Amino acid sequence: MTxxxxxxNGDDAVVTLDRREGPYGEAVLRQRGQHYxxxxxxxxxxxxxxxxxxxxxxxxxxDELERTGGGAERPSVLIGGLGVGFxxxxxxxxxxxxxxxxxxxxxxxxxxxxxxxxxxxxxxALGDERVAVLHTDLLEYLAAEDGERFDALCLDIDNGPxxxxxxxxxxxxxxDGLAALWRRLRPGGVLAVWSxxxxxxxxxxxxAAGFADVVTxxxxxxxxxxxxxxxxxxxxx
Numbered sequence: 001m002t003x004x005x006x007x008x009n010g011d012d013a014v015v016t017l018d019r020r021e022g023p024y025g026e027a028v029l030r031q032r033g034q035h036y037x038x039x040x041x042x043x044x045x046x047x048x049x050x051x052x053x054x055x056x057x058x059x060x061x062x063d064e065l066e067r068t069g070g071g072a073e074r075p076s077v078l079i080g081g082l083g084v085g086f087x088x089x090x091x092x093x094x095x096x097x098x099x100x101x102x103x104x105x106x107x108x109x110x111x112x113x114x115x116x117x118x119x120x121x122x123x124x125a126l127g128d129e130r131v132a133v134l135h136t137d138l139l140e141y142l143a144a145e146d147g148e149r150f151d152a153l154c155l156d157i158d159n160g161p162x163x164x165x166x167x168x169x170x171x172x173x174x175x176d177g178l179a180a181l182w183r184r185l186r187p188g189g190v191l192a193v194w195s196x197x198x199x200x201x202x203x204x205x206x207x208a209a210g211f212a213d214v215v216t217x218x219x220x221x222x223x224x225x226x227x228x229x230x231x232x233x234x235x236x237x
Contacts, residue, residue, distance in 0.1 A: 012032045012033035013032075013033075014030055014031070014032050015030060015031045015032075016028060016029075016030050017029045017030060017031055017036075017116075017117070018108065018112065018116070020106075020107075020108040022106060022107065022108060024040075024041075024105060024106065024137075025040060025041040026039075026040070026041055026042070027039070027040055027106050027108040027109065028040075029108070029112055029116070029117075029118075031117070032047070035047055035048045035049050036048045036084065036117055036118060036121075038083065038084065038109065040106075045083070046083050046084055047084065048084050048086075048118075048121055050221070051084070051086030051087075051090075051121075052219050052227075053194060053219040053227035053228075053229060054083070054084075054086035054087045054090070054156060054194065055086055055087065055090040056217060056219060056229050057087055057154045057155075057156060057192050057194050057229050058077070058079075058087050058090045058091045058094070058154055058192075059090070060192055060217055060229050060231050061077065061152040061153075061154050061190045061191075061192040061231070062075070062094065062096065062097070062152070064190045064192075064213070064231060064233060065151060065152060065188075065189075065190055068188060068213075068233065069188070070151065070186075070187075070188025070189060070190065070233065070236070071151030071152065071186065071188060071189060071190075072098065072151055074096060074097065074098035075096070075097060075098060075150075075151030075152060076097070076098050076099040076100070076101070076150045076151050076152070077091055077097055077099070077100055077101070077150060077151065077152040077153075077154055078101045078102075078103065078148075078150045078152070078153050078154070078184070079091065079100065079101070079102040079103070079154050079155075079156070080102075080103050080138045080153065080154065080155035080156060080157050081102075081103070081104060081138075081155065081156040081157050082102050082104035082109050082110060082113060082122070082133070083109070083156055084118055084121050084122075085113055085118055085119075085121040085122030085123070085125070086121060087102075087154060087156055088100070088102050088122050088125045088126075088131070089121065089122050089123035089125050091125070091154075092123070092124075092125035092128045092130070092131055093123070093125075097130065098130060099130055099132070099150075100125075100128070100130045100131045100132070101131075101132045101133075101134055101148075101150070102131065102132070102133055102134065103134045103136060103137075103138045103141055104133065104134070104135060105135070105136060105137040105138065107135060110133060110135060113126060114126060138155075138157060138172065139171055139172060139177070139180075142172075142177070142180040142181065142183075142184055143180060147183075147184060148184070149183075149184055149185060149186045149189075150184060150185060150186065150189060151185075151186055151188075151189045151190070152185075152189060152190045152191075152192065153181055153184060153185060153189070153190075153191050153192070154192045154194075155172070155181075155191075155192070155193045155194065156194040157172055161173040161193070161195055161199045161201070161202040161205075161230075173193075173202060173205065174205070175205070175208070175209065178205060178206065178209035178211075179209060182209060182210060182211070182234055185234040186234075187234060187235070187236040188233070188234065188235070188236045189233070189234045190231065190232070190233050190234075191206075191211065191231070191232045191233070191234070192229055192230070192231050193229065193230040193231075194227070194228075194229055195227070195228050195229075195230060196225075196227060197225045197226075197227075197228065198216055198218065198225065198226070198228045199228075199230070202230060203216060203230065206230065206232045210234075210235075211232035211233060211234060212232065212233050212234075212235045213231070213232060213233045214230070214231070214232045215230075215231050215232075216228050216229070216230050216231070217229045217231065
């Protein structure tokens with residue numbers, strides 16, 4: 001990793017720890033005081049300040065599986081996006097989960113967990129025998145024929161349905177993307193989607209795609225609109 005001279009922003013110095021050019025653009029890891037930030041293509045993606053919504057993403061899916069009796073005795077979960085590791089660490093700390101797969105397309109982010117400072121936030125989850133890191137693009141993974149099906153899909157991709165940093169991610173939240181997600185869920189399975197803001201249009205898209213029990217959980221933030229987790233269920237066949 002390379003270290004640049006700190007930039008002054010408010011009370012904290014901002015230090016660029018690593019900057020990578022990859023197939024999807026530029027990924028940057030910065031440190032601001034005691035916290036870390038991921039910047040993709042010049043846009044802030046996430047930081048380590050508050051992981052409540054990322055943890056809710058996992059907990060809400062598990063609660064819904066237990067409420068409806070869907071899924072296996074030890075359900076499997078696919079996490080879309082490794083990010084700063086909050087969702088993966090929370091899932092790995094829960095013994096009720098069986099297989100835990102996490103899809104991450106940015107090799108830089110995987111490296112920042114395996115040998116960099118973000119490993120403290122994924123909490124050693126990469127060493128859990130239930131955990132598999134799939135280094136691929138989520139849309140490509142979903143498009144594969146006869147792919148693995150899961151009891152829960154927990155997606156934290158980009159900034160959510162209404163504001164994507166990478167144009168190609170728009171397809172995940174449209175009709176084709178939702179159809180692909182439907183196919184990767186077992187009957188009775190749960191889809192949980194993190195978003196930086198509520199989206200009534202996405203709720204309607206979920207219903208139009210055949211999902212049931214569509215609800216939105218809000219998580220207040222210190223400034224601006226709340227983070228949310230959109231929750232939906234694939235009805236049993």
